[in-house]
Amino acid sequence: MLCNASVTSRVNGQAATGPRAQAGTEIISYRDALHWTMQDALQRHDSVLILGQGVDDHKGIFGSTTGLSQAFGADRVMDTPLAEEGMTGVAIGAALNGLYPIQTHIRADFSLLAMNQIINLAAKYKYMFGGRFDVPMLIRMIVGRSWGQGAQHSQSLQSLFAHIPGLQIVMPSSSQSILDTYPAVIDRYRGPVISFEHRLMYDLQFYVAPLSTRQETEPFGSRLVRPGEEVTIVATSIMVLEAMRAAEHLALVSDIQCEVIDLHCVSSPDWDLVMQSVEKTGRLVVADTSWREYGVCAEVCRVVAERNPGFLKAPVVTLGMQPAPCPTAKCLEDLFYPDLRQLVDALAVLVTGKQGHGVPLPDTQSMADVYKRFKGPF
Amino acid sequence: MENSQKFCELFFQALRIRLVEERIIELYPSDGIQSPVHLSIGQEAVAVGACRNLKKTDLVFCTYRSHAFYLAKGGSLAEMFAELYGKVTGCARGKAGSMHLAAPEVGVMGASAVVASTIPHAVGAALAAKRLGHDQVVVGVFGDGATEEGVYHESLNFAVLHRLPVVFLCENNGLAVHSSQKSRQGYDILEHARSYGLPVYHIAEGYDFVKVADTMSGIIQHVRLTREPIFVEIRTYRYKEHVGPGEDFRCGYRKTEEWLAWKRQDPLEQYGNLVETFRPGIRKEIDEAVHFAMSSPFPSVEELLRDVV
Ligand SMILES: Cc1ncc(C[n+]2csc(CCOP(=O)(O)OP(=O)(O)O)c2C)c(N)n1
Ligand SMILES: [Mg+2]
Numbered sequence: 001m002l003c004n005a006s007v008t009s010r011v012n013g014q015a016a017t018g019p020r021a022q023a024g025t026e027i028i029s030y031r032d033a034l035h036w037t038m039q040d041a042l043q044r045h046d047s048v049l050i051l052g053q054g055v056d057d058h059k060g061i062f063g064s065t066t067g068l069s070q071a072f073g074a075d076r077v078m079d080t081p082l083a084e085e086g087m088t089g090v091a092i093g094a095a096l097n098g099l100y101p102i103q104t105h106i107r108a109d110f111s112l113l114a115m116n117q118i119i120n121l122a123a124k125y126k127y128m129f130g131g132r133f134d135v136p137m138l139i140r141m142i143v144g145r146s147w148g149q150g151a152q153h154s155q156s157l158q159s160l161f162a163h164i165p166g167l168q169i170v171m172p173s174s175s176q177s178i179l180d181t182y183p184a185v186i187d188r189y190r191g192p193v194i195s196f197e198h199r200l201m202y203d204l205q206f207y208v209a210p211l212s213t214r215q216e217t218e219p220f221g222s223r224l225v226r227p228g229e230e231v232t233i234v235a236t237s238i239m240v241l242e243a244m245r246a247a248e249h250l251a252l253v254s255d256i257q258c259e260v261i262d263l264h265c266v267s268s269p270d271w272d273l274v275m276q277s278v279e280k281t282g283r284l285v286v287a288d289t290s291w292r293e294y295g296v297c298a299e300v301c302r303v304v305a306e307r308n309p310g311f312l313k314a315p316v317v318t319l320g321m322q323p324a325p326c327p328t329a330k331c332l333e334d335l336f337y338p339d340l341r342q343l344v345d346a347l348a349v350l351v352t353g354k355q356g357h358g359v360p361l362p363d364t365q366s367m368a369d370v371y372k373r374f375k376g377p378f
Numbered sequence: 379m380e381n382s383q384k385f386c387e388l389f390f391q392a393l394r395i396r397l398v399e400e401r402i403i404e405l406y407p408s409d410g411i412q413s414p415v416h417l418s419i420g421q422e423a424v425a426v427g428a429c430r431n432l433k434k435t436d437l438v439f440c441t442y443r444s445h446a447f448y449l450a451k452g453g454s455l456a457e458m459f460a461e462l463y464g465k466v467t468g469c470a471r472g473k474a475g476s477m478h479l480a481a482p483e484v485g486v487m488g489a490s491a492v493v494a495s496t497i498p499h500a501v502g503a504a505l506a507a508k509r510l511g512h513d514q515v516v517v518g519v520f521g522d523g524a525t526e527e528g529v530y531h532e533s534l535n536f537a538v539l540h541r542l543p544v545v546f547l548c549e550n551n552g553l554a555v556h557s558s559q560k561s562r563q564g565y566d567i568l569e570h571a572r573s574y575g576l577p578v579y580h581i582a583e584g585y586d587f588v589k590v591a592d593t594m595s596g597i598i599q600h601v602r603l604t605r606e607p608i609f610v611e612i613r614t615y616r617y618k619e620h621v622g623p624g625e626d627f628r629c630g631y632r633k634t635e636e637w638l639a640w641k642r643q644d645p646l647e648q649y650g651n652l653v654e655t656f657r658p659g660i661r662k663e664i665d666e667a668v669h670f671a672m673s674s675p676f677p678s679v680e681e682l683l684r685d686v687v
Contacts (some may be wrong), residue, residue, distance in 0.1 A: 049509070072649060075509065081539070086498045086532025093502020097437065098510050101502075116529075120492050121499070127478045129488055130471030131685035165686050191687050268687075 021320035026123035028208050030201040034064035034140075036211065037182035038102070042072045045100060045186065050077045051087060052104030052140075061104050062142070062202050080127035084110055091137050092125070098234035100186060100189065101137045105154045108141035108196060122192040123166030134190040135159045138182070143237070143289060146333065146368030151325035156238070156288075159295035161194050162267045168193045168220060169247050169267040171289075173240035177223075177264065184219035195217075198238045198289065200371045222270040224277070228257035230284040230351045234262050234274055239287040239319075239338075242367070247341045252361045256351050266296050271303050277297070278304060283350050287343060292320035316348045334366045386585040388430065389645060390656050392422040395446045397491040397660050398455065398647055401668065402445075402462070403623040406547050408674065415473030418446035420585075420617035420640065422452060424549050425450040427590025431598040434487070437503050437516045439496040440489035442477035443549075443641065447519055448489075450495045453481035457664060458672035465657045467674040490498045493554075494520055494527035497546070502543035508605060515601045517545045523554030534574045545601055546571070548611040550584075555620045556631040571609040583613030615640040 028036070040124065041048045050065060056079045060066030069077035080087045084105070091101035101281040105111045110116065118139070125135045144153045154359060162169045170185075172178045172195060185193050209215065225240060226247055235243040241264045249257035259277050263269045278284050288296040297318035327333055341364045348359040399417045406415070418425065425446035426508050431436070432451065440447045448458060455471065461468030462476055469481055477491040487503065490496045500518030507514040524530055527546060537544050548567060572578045577598060583589045590612060597608050617637060619626040627634045641647045 048508075071418055081532065081535055082528075083532035086501075088496065089498025089529060090502035090505060090536055093439070093499035093516075094506040094509075095502070097503035097506035097514075098514075099506040116492060116495060117498070121490065121495055124634075125488065126687075128474055128478050130469070130473050132470065132482050133488060165388060168687060249518065253530045303642060325426075333443065342628075352540045376410065 005242075025207045027205050028175045028204050029203060029348035030175050030178065030197075030209070031063045031203065033178040033206070033208065034182075034197065034202075035066065035068075037178055038065055038068060039128050040183060041102065041186045042068060042076060042102075047098060047100045048076070048102060048186065049082050049094060049099050050102045050104070050271055051091060052106070053080055053082060054106060055079060055104055056197060061106055061140075062199065064202075065104070066099060068161050079200045084113035085117050089121070090112040091139075092117060092122050092135055095135045096125070096133055101259070102186075103137065103139045105139070105141045106360065108143050109152050109155050110264055111139070111141050111157070118167070118192070118194070119164050123164050124159075126191060127166060135192050136186060136190045136194050139192065139194045141194060142197050142199050145337070146200065146366070148328045148330070149326065149335075150328040151284050154326045155289035156196065156237070156321075157215055158266050159290060159299070161297045162213055162296070162299075163236075166191070167267060168195070169196070169239040169266050170220065171196045171198075171263070173235075173237050173264065174201075176208045177262070179208055179211070181219040183214070184217045189219065194235060196289075200368065201241070204241075220265040222264050222273050223262045224259070224273060225262050226258065226260040228259035228281070230258065230281055231284045231285060231347055232261065232274070232277040232281045233287060233347070234261045234263055235287040236266060236296055237289045238367075238371075239289055242338075242340055242343055245340055246347060249340070249362050250347060250359070251345055254348070256347065256359070257349060263296065263300075265298075271307070274300065274303070277309050279357050281312045281377065282311060283316045284312065284318065285343070285346055285350060287319045287338065290320055291323060292318045293323060295320065314350055317350055319346065320345060330366065337367060338366060339364055340370075381588040381656050382550045384591070385588055386652070388423075388426050388591055389649065389652055391430075391450060392587055393646055393653060394660050395425065395449050397421045397657065397686050398449065398458075398664060401664050402631040404507040404625040405668070411476075411511050412464060413462055413477070414621050415445075415462075415476045415623065416443035416501075417533050417616075417618045417623070418443055418623050420644070421549060421569060421614040422446050422646070423587035423590050424547075424612050424614050427587045428547060428594045429430075430591045431595045432515065432517065434484050435512070435603045437487050437500070439487050439500040439503070439516070439518050441493070441496065441520060441524070442526060443521070444479050444519075445476070448479040448481060448486050449674060451481070451508075452484035453479060453486050456667040456670040457481070459667045460674050461490040463674070464676060465671055466677040466681065468504050468669070473681070474678045477629035479686040488571045494524035494530050495563070496520070497524065497530050499531040499534075500544050500546075501542055503539060504537065504607075508540075508542055513602060515545060515598050517547055519547045519549060521554065522548060522550040522552065522592060523562065524566065525570075526547075526554075526562060534576070534609070538574045538576050541606045543605040546596060546607065546609040547686050548609070549614055550611050551614050551616040551664035552615060553620070555634070556629070558632075571611075575592045576607045576609055576636065581610065582611045583643070585640060587645070617641075622655055639647050
């Protein structure tokens with residue numbers, strides 16, 4: 001099938017480089033990991049249905065559904081009218097009567113028109129009826145960033161949804177994360193899951209465990225992605241990559257060792273993992289893709305403050321978007337999002353306790369520019 | 379007519395629903411039922427006539443005003459009362475109350491207190507039925523007010539586009555809370571629905587369960603065979619206040635004469651003998667259901683966080 005071929009050719013065409021290349025691993029882009037999981041779900045489950053605006057067109061949700069409508073039929077990979085609330089309701093009804101719908105929002109912002117169905121219905125259907133119904137479905141939302149996406153095509157709305165009991169919210173930060181999460185969710189989880197995919201990662205190549213060896217994975221919870229002693233970075237989505245870059249920079253230019261935790265499932269993170277890390281390092285930086293106010297940053301602080309603020313040797317530092325709608329001009333947009341330099345500086349100040357810490361900082365570079373060319377190594 | 383078996387059966391069903399709701403009115407002041415109730419008194423014939431033609435495996439998606447459909451489709455009366463009383467033996471373990479009755483075992487697929495929000499669920503369930511090759515018919519029930527919501531239109535469009543086996547059943551009581559249909563709608567519900575390209579039906583005599591049943595029989599048969607959507611608007615009349623057990627003709631937003639005119643047509647008001655024939659049996663059933671509800675335990679602490687995810 002054409003879809004498989006595209007995975008292979010991309011891998012062959014653009015071999016990733018980096019220190020983590022090992023025997024027994026494969027390289028696959030975030031986009032192709034998404035495509036692989038979509039195809040895999042359609043192949044293994046007759047009940048799976050993909051619905052979204054443009055899922056069947058030549059662009060196929062940035063390449064994540066390309067060719068699938070042709071391969072599996074337009075009744076399984078279905079272009080939809082421009083009706084976000086209605087189509088979410090249709091997905092819920094389909095889930096209640098035996099299908100597994102996968103719905104796409106090419107921009108997370110558009111899901112705001114479906115808030116009623118997601119929050120008032122999908123999230124509550126199980127509880128409100130005393131456990132008599134399940135609503136198994138996956139809603140894929142893409143967070144746009146850069147190239148002038150502006151205020152209404154770039155929002156990272158995870159905390160809005162994570163606030164609501166009954167929803168599981170995941171934020172895959174790599175191809176492996178997608179491969180670990182989507183098949184497991186589709187196979188085994190019987191409730192509504194929202195996934196925030198980051199557009200800037202679609203083109204990135206990642207090392208993954210071989211696709212042929214399917215493993216039982218835990219789709220929710222959090223992952224320790226880098227051990228370290230001096231400071232804990234709790235990050236989401238693409239900020240996990242930024243945290244890793246910051247950690248590797250600091251390891252190279254100083255003796256600061258950062259521990260990085262990918263929060264991953266922001267609706268039910270592994271708080272024990274976070275607390276153990278904070279107990280060990282005594283220092284915490286939270287780096288989220290969204291606004292800090294009332295969001296993931298605030299939530300991590302709440303839990304640390306409630307569980308054991310005594311672990312902290314210094315106040316927590318949070319990084320996120322500036323408290324404004326996203327501007328379009330690149331110079332403003334670059335200020336709007338936290339960059340690697342700020343993250344490294346924050347880490348160095350926190351660990352040394354000094355503003356003039358003397359740790360060399362990386363060049364300021366727009367994240368969009370970096371990730372356009374970025375390959376691996378994570 | 380009133381001697382025919384069909385008439386008697388439908389009469390019994392409609393009367394049962396009315397007596398259940400009248401019992402709710404009686405019990406309400408005792409405050410054992412701590413849940414807002416949207417009564418269907420006056421509208422029973424719609425549910426009874428529609429559900430007579432549905433199989434157990436057919437699905438109905440309802441609104442907060444769903445006692446009638448829940449019972450007509452075969453939901454347990456005892457579990458309904460237990461639910462109203464907030465008991466763990468209720469149809470939703472005491473987490474739903476009056477507005478979210480469900481009985482999946484007989485195809486009552488839930489009811490929502492957000493106007494129009496279950497209409498797309500009916501469409502989605504019909505999509506699943508079609509894809510999975512089930513012979514189910516799915517019915518989406520909603521009021522006249524719901525047709526003003528965007529999701530109603532989105533649902534109609536999608537159902538017609540994909541030719542799904544769903545009946546859109548508009549229970550038109552001419553009111554949304556206290557606002558008349560005229561003051562809210564610049565369109566005609568039926569004409570507007572027709573423009574989506576599906577067959578539309580109108581039943582003016584929403585009090586006449588035989589007429590409703592006969593018309594719905596044709597409609598449901600048609601959907602079952604053709605697997606295509608149909609729209610039906612049934613005129614009806616709400617006797618009680620929008621929410622709560624009382625009457626509100628004193629409040630001035632509608633006229634007592636309308637009600638009296640409707641009641642003159644209402645078989646449950648006209649056939650006193652038949653009411654008296656059936657009443658004792660129904661009363662006994664209700665007594666037992668209420669007793670079951672009152673003697674059942676409340677949910678325990680563990681229920682609070684059960685079934686969240
Ligand atoms: C989305 C939404 N808006 C407003 C309300 C408040 N509300 C509850 S019932 C109702 C009237 C609905 O009228 P209709 O659809 O005709 O149903 P009826 O109550 O007449 O059966 C309104 C406005 C609500 N529950 N949901
Ligand atoms: Mg109405």
